[in-house]
Amino acid sequence: MSSQDLSITAKLINGGVAGLVGVTCVFPIDLAKTRLQNQHGKDVYRGMVDCLVKTARMEGFLGMYRGAAVNLTLVTPEKAIKLAANDFFRQLLMEDRTQRNLKMEMLAGCGAGMCQVVVTCPMEMLKIQLQDAGRLAPVQANGSLYPTAHPFHAGMPSTSRRPSARLIAQELLRTEGLSGLYKGLGATLLRDIPFSILYFPLFANLNHLGVHEHTGKASFAHSFLSGCVAGSVAAAAVTPLDVLKTRIQTLKKGVGEETYNGVMDCARKLWTQEGPWAFMKGAGCRALVIAPLFGIAQGVYFVGIGEHVLKYLE
Secondary structure: OOHHHHHHHHHHHHHHHHHHHHHHHHHHHHHHHHHHHOOOOOOOOOOHHHHHHHHHHHHOHHHHHOOHHHHHHHHHHHHHHHHHHHHHHHHHHOOOOOOOOHHHHHHHHHHHHHHHHHHHHHHHHHHHHHHHHOOOOOOEEOOEEOOOEOOOOOOOOOOOOOOOHHHHHHHHHHHHOHHHHOOOHHHHHHHHHHHHHHHHHHHHHHHHOOOOOOOOOOOHHHHHHHHHHHHHHHHHHOHHHHHHHHHHHOOOOEOOOOOOOOHHHHHHHHHHHHOHHHHHOOHHHHHHHHHHHHHHHHHHHHHOHHHHHHHHHO
């Protein structure tokens, strides 16, 4: 195995491990974010804490992990692609990696964002259906009923009270083909490319401040904090695009809830019906999800767990 192959393999392991750990830690907050972003009209949840409390009360502790299996299955290739692609493009575009080049760093982040959607779009498509199912369940909450839900698709039985990712994927593939799993691809690209353009250069520059002269790398704590700061800033900045993506990818609608024909139609309806603040729904949750998720990812990545695993297997 060449040194280049070893490096790529180690990066894929690091990205996968980081994704598994990060998703396990922050998934309930991500569920709250999805449900808050999908609220139309009278709100069922008053905020993140209220959402988590009601979810745990009505659906049990495991209810807060609806859709986690999809994320845990696909987050390894997603994070591996994202982190490894960013490194690849940085090496390709920056001949002297000791010099900071903001334009090239942003271009590398753009490349990483474009690569990851191959996995991100179907992963989020399935995850959102499962996360949002509890919001639409006809359970009593504060004297009012949750909206009665429509089926995921005209061909899917309306009696499915607890849909699974496998059933949803099979139905989408049967009725719409592969494009069904990639519904909202444009919105996903509009979110992930700006996120990566902001995140990776910001992280690289923050992390560079903590690089030790002798080791040539930052400490775990510094990489973790750099990932948290860069992740939360980038997440907050692209929240309006994340709201649009969530609305477009949600197939199951409650009574009176809008359907959307693309990004522009969704943005127009959101602005006219719910006002400008609707574009920032779930912003706090999203920052709380992304900050530790990318903090853990970058901490694991720069500690080099993959390198240690490969050395152990030699």
